[in-house]
Amino acid sequence: MPEPLLELEGVEARYGSVPAVRDLGLSVHPGEIVGLIGPNGAGKSTTLHTIMGLVPLYAGEIRLRGKSLRRRSPEAIAREGVALVPEGRRIFGDFTVEENLRLGLAGRRTRNGGDPLERAYALFPMLKEFRRRSAGALSGGQQQQLAIGRALVAEPEVLLLDEPSLGLAPLAVDSVFEALREIRERGVAILLVEQRALHTVALADRTLVLVGGELRLTLTQSDAHDTDKIVAAYLA
Amino acid sequence: MLLAALNFQTFSDAVGLGAIYALMAVGIGLVFGVLRLINFAYGQLVMAGAYTLAFTSSWPLWLSIVACFAVVVGLSLAMDTVVFRPLRGQSPAVMLVTTFAIAFLLQAVALIIDLRDGTIGEVAASLTSLNAPVTIAGAEVRKITLVSIAVAAGALLLLALLLARTTIGLHTRAAASDFRTARLLGVRANRVIAFAVVLSGMLAAVVAVMMTVTNPLVTPDFALRDTIVVLVGVVVGGIDRLWTATLGGFTIGFVSGLINGLLPTDKTVYLPSAVFVLVILVLLLRPAGLFAWGRRAAFERV
Numbered sequence: 001m002p003e004p005l006l007e008l009e010g011v012e013a014r015y016g017s018v019p020a021v022r023d024l025g026l027s028v029h030p031g032e033i034v035g036l037i038g039p040n041g042a043g044k045s046t047t048l049h050t051i052m053g054l055v056p057l058y059a060g061e062i063r064l065r066g067k068s069l070r071r072r073s074p075e076a077i078a079r080e081g082v083a084l085v086p087e088g089r090r091i092f093g094d095f096t097v098e099e100n101l102r103l104g105l106a107g108r109r110t111r112n113g114g115d116p117l118e119r120a121y122a123l124f125p126m127l128k129e130f131r132r133r134s135a136g137a138l139s140g141g142q143q144q145q146l147a148i149g150r151a152l153v154a155e156p157e158v159l160l161l162d163e164p165s166l167g168l169a170p171l172a173v174d175s176v177f178e179a180l181r182e183i184r185e186r187g188v189a190i191l192l193v194e195q196r197a198l199h200t201v202a203l204a205d206r207t208l209v210l211v212g213g214e215l216r217l218t219l220t221q222s223d224a225h226d227t228d229k230i231v232a233a234y235l236a
Numbered sequence: 237m238l239l240a241a242l243n244f245q246t247f248s249d250a251v252g253l254g255a256i257y258a259l260m261a262v263g264i265g266l267v268f269g270v271l272r273l274i275n276f277a278y279g280q281l282v283m284a285g286a287y288t289l290a291f292t293s294s295w296p297l298w299l300s301i302v303a304c305f306a307v308v309v310g311l312s313l314a315m316d317t318v319v320f321r322p323l324r325g326q327s328p329a330v331m332l333v334t335t336f337a338i339a340f341l342l343q344a345v346a347l348i349i350d351l352r353d354g355t356i357g358e359v360a361a362s363l364t365s366l367n368a369p370v371t372i373a374g375a376e377v378r379k380i381t382l383v384s385i386a387v388a389a390g391a392l393l394l395l396a397l398l399l400a401r402t403t404i405g406l407h408t409r410a411a412a413s414d415f416r417t418a419r420l421l422g423v424r425a426n427r428v429i430a431f432a433v434v435l436s437g438m439l440a441a442v443v444a445v446m447m448t449v450t451n452p453l454v455t456p457d458f459a460l461r462d463t464i465v466v467l468v469g470v471v472v473g474g475i476d477r478l479w480t481a482t483l484g485g486f487t488i489g490f491v492s493g494l495i496n497g498l499l500p501t502d503k504t505v506y507l508p509s510a511v512f513v514l515v516i517l518v519l520l521l522r523p524a525g526l527f528a529w530g531r532r533a534a535f536e537r538v
Contacts, residue, residue, distance in 0.1 A: 052420060078422035090417040092410055102403070103410050107422025154422060 003066060004029050005189040006051070006082070006158045010060035013043070013050040020046040021213045023060070028158065028189040033180060035200040035207030035219075036193045039234055043213040044193040045087060048160045051191075052084050053077050064158065078107035083156035087163050089147040093136025097127055100135050100150050107154035120149030123179055141172025148179060158189045165196050177203055197230050209233040243497075244375035250493025252381035254486040255388035256446055260466040261485020262395065263439035265478045266432045269412030271320060272328060274475070276335040279463030280342035281308050281315075281437060285444025286454040287346060290358035297362050305441040311342075312437030316429060339460075346456040357455045360448040367449060380449045391442060392482070395435065399478075404431050412478070465492060465511065472518050474525025483527050488515070 004027035013021040021043040028034045036044050049055040051062055053074045062069045069077055078084075083104075092100050101117045108116065115121075121128040124145040130138065135146055144164055151159060161180070165173040177199060184190055194200040201207045202224035209217040209230075217233040260278065267275050285308040292300040319338060323331055350356055366383055369376040399405035404427070410418040411428045419425055447459060466485050473484015488511065495510050518526055 054416070054420075073425070074416075074419040075422050075424050078420060084420050086417060086420065090414060090420075092413055092417075094413065095406075095409070099406060102406060103418070103421050103423070105403075106407060106418075106424075150421070 002029065005065060006191065007063045007066075008047075008051070008060065009063070011047070011050060011057065011062060012059035013046050013055050014058045015046075015055075019058070019213055020055075021050065021210075024210070024213075024215055025060075026191075026208055026215075028191050030157070030189050031184055031187045032206075033184050033190040033192055033204040035204030036191060036210060037195070037197045037200050037207055037230075038210035038216070041212075042210040044210055045162050046213075047210070048084060048162050048191070048193055051077070051082065051160060075106075078154065079109060081109060081155075081157040082160065083107060083151035083154050083158070084160040085144075085147045085151045085162065085164055087166065089140075089143050091135045091138075091143050091146050091150070093134065095135055096131065097133055097135050097138070097146060098131040100146055101127065101131075101153055104150035104153040107156070110155070112155075117153055119155065120153050123152065123182060124149050139172075141168050141175065144168060144172065144176055145179070148176070148183075152183065156188065158191070159183060160191045160193075162193045163195055164192075165194060165199070173199070197234075198224060198227070201230065245377060246494065246497030248375075248377045248381050250490045250497065252378075252384040253493040254488075254490035255384045256443055257462070257466050257469060257489030257492075258482050258486035259388050259391060259439050259443050260462065261470045261473070261481050262392065262478065263436040263443070264466065264470055264485075265475065265481035266408075266436045266439075268470075268475055268481070269478060270408060270415065270429050270432045271324070271331070273320060273331040274328070274335065274467065275436075276332065276463070276467070277315065277339040277342060278436075278440060278466075279459040280339050280346075281311055281440035282444045282447065282459035282463070283346060283454070283456065284308055284311050284342065285441045286360055286448050286458050287349070287358060289362065289444065289448050290360035290454045293360055293362050300362060301441075301445055304444055305438060308441040308444065309434055309437040312433045312440070313430065316433045320429075320433075321426075343456045343460075350456060357453050359452050360454050361452045363445065363449045364452050380446065383449075384446050387442060387446065391439065398435075404428065408432055465489075465508075468512070468515050472515055472526050474527050476525075480525050480527040484525070487526065 006028045008024055008026045011021055011024040012019060024047060026034060036047060038044055046055055050057055053069065053072050057070055064080055064082060092103065101120055105116055126142060127146060127149050135143065138146060148164065164176050168176065180190060180192065180203065192200060192204060201219050202221060207219040208215055209219065211234065219230065223229055264275055264278050267273060285304045288304045288307040289300055292303045315338060319334060323334060350358060366380040367378055369378050399409055407418065407423045408428045408431055411423055448454065465488055469484040469488030470481045473487065474480030491514065492507065492511050496504060496507050499507060
């Protein structure tokens with residue numbers, strides 16, 4: 001197997017003296033979706049925040065293309081090719097849709113020809129149609145598309161998503177998961193934190209179950225219909 | 237009877253003062269936007285600019301003004317690098333108290349430099365000719381009033397364009413709205429903060445140039461009272477948005493100017509009391525800010 005794009009080894013993250021993630025190891029390859037599920041407080045979001053440099057790495061190592069991300073600032077990590085779609089979308093509601101997308105360009109490393117926003121418009125044509133509108137006026141599902149589009153215009157190699165289906169109607173959830181399939185086909189490595197366990201196991205190449213800050217189990221797509229196994233992993 | 241006293245000159249002077257205060261409010265609001273820091277030492281930047289104008293008053297005017305800009309912007313950047321950057325992320329109270337300390341430190345330094353000739357106060361008189369009146373539609377207006385209004389309008393328009401049309405402007409607005417998310421998108425924190433600090437310093441330099449026209453005697457407490465009034469105006473207007481902060485600055489300058497014109501000459505000592513009574517009334521009625529229509533209070537009320 002080729003070298004992973006993103007690799008976590010023995011990662012420990014703490015809030016004060018309280019460990020939120022302990023001895024976590026995982027790797028994500030290009031064109032692969034790795035799911036990260038688990039109950040509330042399992043350390044899923046903390047894992048993403050540690051990768052992005054928002055939470056300091058207490059122990060272990062996080063590597064991008066084999067290079068350590070230790071002590072890098074969030075903006076430096078974004079500029080290295082890691083994009084986070086944060087929980088709650090965090091779009092700029094007072095800005096237009098296009099301005100939100102242009103902000104995503106801050107993390108872009110290379111300048112290819114053509115309209116850099118086309119990457120987002122191709123995946124979500126709605127964004128082009130509404131580009132002059134205030135982002136705050138979009139529906140929840142459209143805002144999530146904007147948040148993902150904003151991450152994609154930076155042309156990241158690694159895409160981290162923090163509960164992208166949270167608060168969305170079922171149809172909107174389907175469209176978000178469909179978009180993730182397309183993004184995977186472009187060769188992006190995706191680390192997906194989700195509460196919707198069954199959806200995630202069915203979509204991801206591998207899904208890790210995190211409980212109490214520790215890796216409990218790894219599930220594959222063949223476990224997608226084994227509800228008992230997933231529930232047992234949560235409760236164990 | 238009060239309205240009868242409100243002649244055109246009083247009104248135009250009030251607009252002129254409002255324009256200068258609006259610029260100070262933008263300067264304070266810009267830095268607050270990205271650092272969540274109320275810079276009490278802003279007035280000392282203006283003071284440093286005014287002293288530079290005084291010390292360079294024998295130079296050609298343009299060079300003196302360039303020196304003023306260089307000193308104020310340099311001092312702003314130094315303040316950010318030496319003090320604000322190490323304290324970034326501290327509580328607002330720590331940051332505010334620190335800016336008090338910087339303000340007193342700069343005043344003390346100014347006093348030492350000023351006292352070298354044995355007297356307090358230096359004169360910056362290069363532009364005092366702007367105090368001469370011009371006649372507009374039969375009414376006399378001081379040139380500096382017109383210049384203040386034109387310069388403030390021009391500066392605000394330029395700033396609005398910079399923030400709206402440029403990439404660094406977009407990044408700065410994003411940082412002011414949600415710094416963490418902006419950084420996660422790759423917006424460089426140090427760059428937007430430096431941008432805001434430089435702009436804020438340039439506005440302080442503009443204010444220094446205009447204030448020395450009406451107040452050519454520069455002392456260590458130059459612009460101190462104005463800064464306190466503007467800070468109040470910024471809070472009254474709504475500090476969490478640049479345009480409400482600016483309107484707040486303008487309004488308090490305008491109202492101060494009007495009250496000053498309306499009060500009999502021997503009663504102008506009551507000006508601050510009258511202004512601050514109004515401020516208390518406004519804060520009681522609109523705690524979120526005078527111009528914060530339809531929005532939540534910026535701070536939870538206890």
